[in-house]
Amino acid sequence: MALNMLEKPMEKASSASFMVFIKELNATKTGKLASFNFFLAVFIILWGAWVRLSGSGAGCGEHWPLCHGEVVPLAPSLQTLIEFTHRVTSGIFGFTVLGQVIFAAKEFGKGHLQFKGSLVFLILTVVEALIGAVLVKKGLVVDNDSAMRAWVIGAHLVNTLLLMGSLTLCLFVHKAHASYSWTHGFRKEKLLSGLGLTLFLLVGAFGAITALGNTLFPSDSLIQGLASDFDPQAPFLIRLRIYHPALAILMAALWLGLLIKWRESYRENHEPNFYGLSFVLIFIAIAFGALNWLLMAPVWGALVHLLLGDLLWVSLLLSVFTRFYQTSVKQN
Numbered sequence: 001m002a003l004n005m006l007e008k009p010m011e012k013a014s015s016a017s018f019m020v021f022i023k024e025l026n027a028t029k030t031g032k033l034a035s036f037n038f039f040l041a042v043f044i045i046l047w048g049a050w051v052r053l054s055g056s057g058a059g060c061g062e063h064w065p066l067c068h069g070e071v072v073p074l075a076p077s078l079q080t081l082i083e084f085t086h087r088v089t090s091g092i093f094g095f096t097v098l099g100q101v102i103f104a105a106k107e108f109g110k111g112h113l114q115f116k117g118s119l120v121f122l123i124l125t126v127v128e129a130l131i132g133a134v135l136v137k138k139g140l141v142v143d144n145d146s147a148m149r150a151w152v153i154g155a156h157l158v159n160t161l162l163l164m165g166s167l168t169l170c171l172f173v174h175k176a177h178a179s180y181s182w183t184h185g186f187r188k189e190k191l192l193s194g195l196g197l198t199l200f201l202l203v204g205a206f207g208a209i210t211a212l213g214n215t216l217f218p219s220d221s222l223i224q225g226l227a228s229d230f231d232p233q234a235p236f237l238i239r240l241r242i243y244h245p246a247l248a249i250l251m252a253a254l255w256l257g258l259l260i261k262w263r264e265s266y267r268e269n270h271e272p273n274f275y276g277l278s279f280v281l282i283f284i285a286i287a288f289g290a291l292n293w294l295l296m297a298p299v300w301g302a303l304v305h306l307l308l309g310d311l312l313w314v315s316l317l318l319s320v321f322t323r324f325y326q327t328s329v330k331q332n
């Protein structure tokens with residue numbers, strides 16, 4: 001009992017600071033819309049993966065933005081419905097992201113980091129749509145196994161992560177009456193964080209290539225899959241598969257080192273403990289990656305793995321921002 005009482009306050013303080021963060025975030029229209037955009041973005045990312053997993057990439061033919069030359073397909077097949085839903089939700093997303101920029105300009109002002117972050121978020125959303133258009137227009141869908149598709153799909157995933165990164169910054173800088181500045185010093189830590197984030201982008205790009213290889217050249221068994229990873233005659237998409245887990249383990253080790261250091265210096269100063277969250281998520285993401293590989297990536301496994309990867313990315317960025325941004329509240 002006594003031990004429980006000693007343990008509780010820290011736990012409570014930590015979850016209370018998460019609640020405060022969410023409450024403050026939802027205090028402005030911009031913050032509310034940014035939260036909505038976060039959930040919509042995650043939904044669209046997962047749905048986009050399902051487009052690939054269900055072979056629906058050509059569900060609208062080689063037409064973009066129209067679907068089979070129509071605004072709304074009248075007699076859609078299941079694949080058309082899946083691809084069309086992806087396009088409609090992405091289209092709605094375009095408007096809600098634009099709405100976030102307009103709200104940010106009004107509520108925060110154009111000099112605030114919230115506005116700048118929202119603007120970058122809008123630009124990356126447009127780039128995302130253009131990459132999607134390249135995939136469709138160039139026929140880089142369904143059973144296309146060209147090197148060009150591998151490049152474009154890798155770039156698509158990197159852009160998705162950057163887009164989520166700019167949105168995460170908007171979630172972080174949610175106080176209209178505060179200014180945020182990058183702290184001086186910590187040069188080594190900043191360099192290592194930059195390296196960790198770059199490695200994460202590479203893990204994502206190679207993950208997308210791995211997923212494509214698995215979809216186009218499914219293995220009969222785990223052993224056969226492993227053998228083909230090292231077979232010089234295997235398609236290049238299969239031979240590239242090994243880089244994804246190797247880079248993931250390297251990236252995870254680097255982040256664990258940094259987070260352990262940051263957790264030691266963490267004091268409960270009303271900031272949510274993103275270091276602790278990231279720390280736990282790294283273990284879950286790596287363990288689930290291994291499980292997904294052992295199970296030969298069933299559809300649900302691939303979707304959960306992607307979700308965990310995105311949540312880890314957001315959590316790591318929130319850790320970096322907590323570590324390196326100084327918040328000062330402006331006096332009126």
Ligand code: HEM
Nearest residue numbers: 049204207208210211214245248285289290293297302309
């Ligand atoms: C924290 C580290 C990791 C991150 C952030 C990560 C991220 C990703 C991403 C973004 C994809 C692409 C998903 C898609 O486009 O649908 C992917 C695919 C994949 N990853 Fe990871 N991954 C990690 C660790 C691992 C590990 C350790 C393994 C174990 C071997 C692994 C195995 C796989 C497999 C098999 C796929 C292909 C899934 C499919 O066929 O759809 N991952 N990963």
